[in-house]
Amino acid sequence: RIRAEAKRLSGRAPGAPRPMSPGEMAALAYPDRVGLRRRGAAPRFVLSGGKGAVLDEADPLAGQRLIVALDLDGDAREAKVRLAAPLSEAELRAVHGAAIAWSDICEWSRRESRVTARRQERFGALALDDRSWPDPPPETVARAMLEGVRALGLPWSDAARRFRARVELLRAEGAELPDFSDAGLMAGLEDWLLPHLGGVRSAEELKRFDLMPALTARLDWEARQSVDRLAPPAFETPLGRKIPIDYGAEAPGIELRLQELFGVTEHPTVGPNRLPLRITLLSPAGRPVQVTMDLPGFWATSYADVRKDMRGRYPRHPWPEDPTAAAPTLRAKRRS
Incomplete structure (x- = not known):
């Protein structure tokens, strides 16, 4: 048959x-x-x-x-x-x-720590011919680079970390802002980072990549204004100096010379709920002498002991009995 x-x-x-x-x-x-x-x-x-x-x-x-x-x-x-x-x-x-056809392959190579682009003639899993792809579309390269970001992590600069911390502080205080946590940022890479990854193809280039434009673009104009108002990047002293606020600790904090806060009778705060800044008061030599989250209370209590100790060490600097009525200064008395 x-x-x-x-x-x-x-x-x-x-x-x-x-x-x-x-x-x-x-x-x-x-x-x-x-x-x-x-x-x-x-x-x-x-x-x-x-x-x-x-x-x-x-x-x-x-x-x-x-x-x-x-x-x-x-x-x-x-x-x-x-x-x-x-x-x-x-x-x-x-x-x-x-069943044999050419495929364009643009992907993140863990071994080379960079995006590789190849043109391959394939039969199933077999690459019968493998050639370099010199000009893949920028969008294709950027999507492949996202896998590199997932493998290597985001390239945080000090400025980007401070901005992220300011946004997260306001979110913790109840503000309706995008999620800037590590998990939130990594989950939404395609939405906020992909449009800014043009030209980045390797781990070395990622290290030099500035996250700030991509992070700030997540906020509209009104939200950016709100962040700058409620969680400012710096505290302006009575002398007009801008002291960067560290938002990375348990409480936002600043460090500055004690004499620069003479005359300040209200404790500095940030956020919609008026979270007090953690103030590290420094001696004229720049060494910490007191940490407070209640400046008026410090003037009224601990300052007298600090004054007694510091007058002998730094006699050329002012140590008034009533710091709330004194003028702020960074100057020392002239030698007689």
């Missing part, structure tokens, strides 16, 4: 069938077992279905570029080939030409 059916079908064919090699017939029977030899001395192959396979080094096919694995030992990681047929690239194209 089989012979009769074969004769009937061959009679319907337009011409005599082309004779096939054992490798071609095997490739038709097992399209997922076509193997391409990996680089290196060992006869290791990647199969078109995506699995790995290895031949015995003494096998006559060990030096073959393409094979079809007919019998495998079933190892899930890298199966041993017990029987195989040789296959040329021309034979593979003859039987599976319609």
Whole structure:
């Protein structure tokens, strides 16, 4: 019956069938077992279905570029080939030409720590030809670079960290602002970071990337004004100096000379709920002498002890009995 059916079908064919090699017939029977030899001395192959396979080094096919694995030992990681047929690239194209196509591949390479762009002619998991892709679209490169950001983390500068902390302080106080936490930022990379990643293709370039424009762009004009008003980047002293506010600690804080706050009777605050700043008061030599979150209370209590101790150490600097009525200063008395 089989012979009769074969004769009937061959009679319907337009011409005599082309004779096939054992490798071609095997490739038709097992399209997922076509193997391409990996680089290196060992006869290791990647199969078109995506699995790995290895031949015995003494096998006559060990030096073959393409094979079809007919019998495998079933190892899930890298199966041993017990029987195989040789296959040329021309034979593979003859039987599976319609399944061979060029693909543009732009991806993050962990090994090279950069975005790589290749053009590959592929049959399943096999790259029959691999060439450099010199001009991938910027959008494609930026999307691949996002994987690098996920692997390496965001390149935080001091300015970006301070801005993030200011926004997060206001969010903790109840303000309706975008999520600037690590988890929130990483979850939304495609929305806020992708449009700003143009030209960044490697770990080294990412280190030099300025996050600030991308972070500030997450806020509209009104939200940025609110952040600057309620969580300002600096505290302006009575002398007009701007002291950066550190928002990274448990409480926002500043450090400045004690004499520069003479005459200040209201404790500085930030945020909609008037969170008091943690003030580190410094001696004329720049050493901490007191930390307070209640400046009026410090003037009324602890200042007298600080004055008694500091007058002897720094006699050329003012230590008035009533600091709330004195003028702020950074000057020392002239030597007589």
